[in-house]
Amino acid sequence: MNRKERADLLLKQLCNGLYEKEQAVALSLLCAVAGESIFLLGPPGVAKSMIARRMKQAFRDGKNFEYLMSRFSTPDEIFGPVSISRLKDEDKYEHITDGYLPEADVVFLDEIWKAGPSIQNTLLTVLNEKIFRNGQNTVPLPLKLLISASNELPAEGEGLEALWDRFLIRYFVNPIEDPSSFEYMITSGSSQIEAEVDNSLSFSEEEYHEWHEQSKQTTYSAGIMQTIHAIKNLINEYNQHDEREEERQPLYISDRRWKKIFGLMRTAAFINNETSIHYADCSLIMYCLWDNPDQLDDIEEIVNKGIHQGMRIGIGLEDLRQKVLRIQDDMRSFTSVKEMTDHSIKTVNSFFHQINGYSTRGRVLIYAAEYEALKMNESTMFYFSKPKNMTNTYVMKRYDRTKLLNIDPRNIIQISKGVRSVIISGTSYPLELEQDAKPLDLNHTDKDIENRIGKCIDHYQFLLDEYKRLEAEEADYINGSLFIDNRQKRALRKAFKEMRTEITDYNNEIKEIQQTYYGQG
Template sequence: MDIRNRIQQLLTAINQGVYEKDTELSLSLLAALAGESVLLLGPPGVAKSMVARRLKSAFKGAKAFEYLMSRFSTPDEIFGPISINRLKEFDKYERAIDGYLPTASVVFLDEIWKAGPAIQNSLLTAINEKIYRNGDSEIKLPLKLLIAASNELPAHGEGLEALWDRFLLRIICTCVKDEQTFYNMLLDDNDKEINVPSELQISEEEYADWRGQINRISLSAEILHYITNVRRQLKRLLLDDEGTARNVYISDRRWKNIVQLLKASAFINGRTEVNSSDLLPLYHCLWNEADECEPIHQLVIRELFTSCLEKMEEITEAIKSDIRISRVRQALEDFKNNCSPRNELEITDYFYYHVEEHGTGHTYIFAVDYLALKEQKKENAPKQAVIYPDPLNPGRSIIRCYPGGTPSSSASQQRVNLYREGTEYLLIDGVRYPMSQRKKGEKTLPTSGKSSQNLFDKLPQITLRNYRNELNQLFQQLSTFTSSLCTDNLFVTPADKELITRYSDEVLKRLRNVEIEEEKLQFNLQQYGGANQKEV
């Protein structure tokens, strides 16, 4: 039986008679195999202690220790009383640890923040190094998992920060939410003993061997890049739509332990390298305050789609660039082939008329578009157009009538309605602007021949990539990636799947919009024959 199927069956076995605690049990087992500790945060009576008892059943011959902390708890109650015999016979101050935390494989400490400083100090070493100093000797603890519980977060300013930082996974526990599940819980015999088959339980030898294999799991540059992006964004985490931000502190020790957790996830799921699905439980490791949970959950999943969004943005910009260039080339082609103006308007760069007094005074309209405009009369509808930065000369603006109807819009474009008044004025949204006239005696520049062709040849080429094929590939990648996130990891939760689906749908909608831009480009090329294209 492979490791994934075995762990899946083991989780099913220890989930018997426990309702809506799948996340707590599965992530606690993951933490145990990664050598990390768990904090369960929630009100009394939500089966926090049962999680620890069930985890004991996952290990062969495991011993458990469970204790409810209070302000008056002493180290004797946690680590064992002082051994009177050792003190009398050998003059050694040692504890009788049998049956207490130092001999347990699975430990559950309830109301953890009520522990006094003496207990806290010993716990720091026990959790992190799995070592307990008993008298003048150090004991290597058999501890596989320490689960702490509380109904509140540690108070600030009471020296609990170090202990809080030791709990890598912080899981919020709630009452049963689903109505039918609640009824099943009421009618079930919760006191019955569960039977975990011995072939599913993890032995000491297996545990040690698995830990060694987990250490050999690799991380790709892509995963490290993802961690870096999340780490940077945590320095200014947006908590709400109003822009409230907070710097979420994550220690270097926690980041190192997080990597160990990711490796354990990859190993359990039968992989030799961490992949994107292993990152899903990450948000349980990053929050410090309750109001950070949801924003961090969204951040962790949103960042998984970054590479897809970056590729989509690159394709979008390339398509828009081709659209702009195609419109310029189409207009110049029309003017060169079809327009022989006999008027007194000044021609600039062979193809433009200058619109005086508009903007900074550097606004130009294609001559072919200007001459096609109608006079402002009741029976005439205005021509819709866009004003945009000239891709050939950023210092000026170009007015271009959109062929075939409504113009597209973007941050760099202004939509306007146009009429002309004779050959002397241009009306932009009802405001009249004079057109530059040729000076007396000035000759009309040629609109055809070698000189205009040289200018035409200098224009940018349309780099006609196979955008449709690239978009189809991106659609397929998105579908495959979304499916793998939801199925490749045993530890994905319903809340994870819901967010994954939501963000995938958002990316899908944006891809549909890119398809529309690609269709606009194809329309332009078909209408004008795709002149002077350079296929790549």
């Protein structure tokens, strides 16, 4: 079986008998393989300690250590008592570590923020370097995962910021919400502290280190990097909020933390049996940014928006948007002027231009002055009038809803200006030209626009193909990812839906530019 299949089966066995804790267990496993630590915030009695005990079984012959901190906890209770015999006989200050944190694969520290400064300082070294300084010896630790927990956040002004920063993922553990799961929990027998895990699924020491090292080779696309930049920029905008707004805590993400976040994304893709990071993996960033639960909604919005922006830039949608806008601006600046001075359009009955092809019931005319006043890419309301002195003729006149209240709505249409034409309901109808009319003499700027329209069409087709490819790849990955929850999956699907709508809108704008410029669909 591949990596994903193995991890999926392992997670299912670890979660057996745990209700609505699948995401917490999955994120804990992810942290373990990535070499990071996780903090669980939640009220007492929501299975935080049981999650840690289960995680021990992810490692073959794994050892665990757990401890409930208090203000009176001493380093000896965490790292082992001092060896009196060595102190007496060899004058060495060393801990007896058997059965304590330095010997454990999985560590659970409850109410961690109550730890004193001496414990905190040692923990920083443990988390940073995975080593323990025991007297004069520096001992490498077998530690795979450290889970900390509390029902409160670290208090400000007590020097806990450095320790708090070492927990890459911060996850809020809720009580059971689904009624059926709640019923199963309260009616089941005694709590099953340990799960039955197939030995072939758990990690040997060698396999763990192989996965940890191989995950660092996971590649990434330019779009993924653009997503990270977009999220960083959105965080800066969030921190630079209007001073008149309600005071809110700014977000600070250190360079070191960003590096660890990127490593976490690489590991998630690797465990999911991929060779490169997916946009869905960027959803994990929201677990790594918050300092207070009040920030969660804002952070979720920032991350989802950043992913959307990254995908748009990654497939070239932002480039297409800029091209379309520039063409529209240029056409508004000079093409309409050229149309106003085009004397090849035939004047009928001294005042009108004739619109060809619109009606089979007779001629359709428009006042020359009103045609010249039309603008490209901007619709104006007109209505049909049948002059008494002209047979089989209809005249299109500008409609003013404040004055012309009795006009039949069926006779009201919206038109815009084309090149020697009018655009009605998306279709271009040419104006009658003089017999000696010559093709428009395209100046350099016109030719440039023509080339750019062609490039826009090519860009759109390429972008559509890229979108279809990306959507197919990401849809499968989103559905099967082991580490993103249903809420994140819905947000990702919504982002793809919005992007498809935007692509369709730009295709319509390109068609409108074609109709306006060439006078054809």
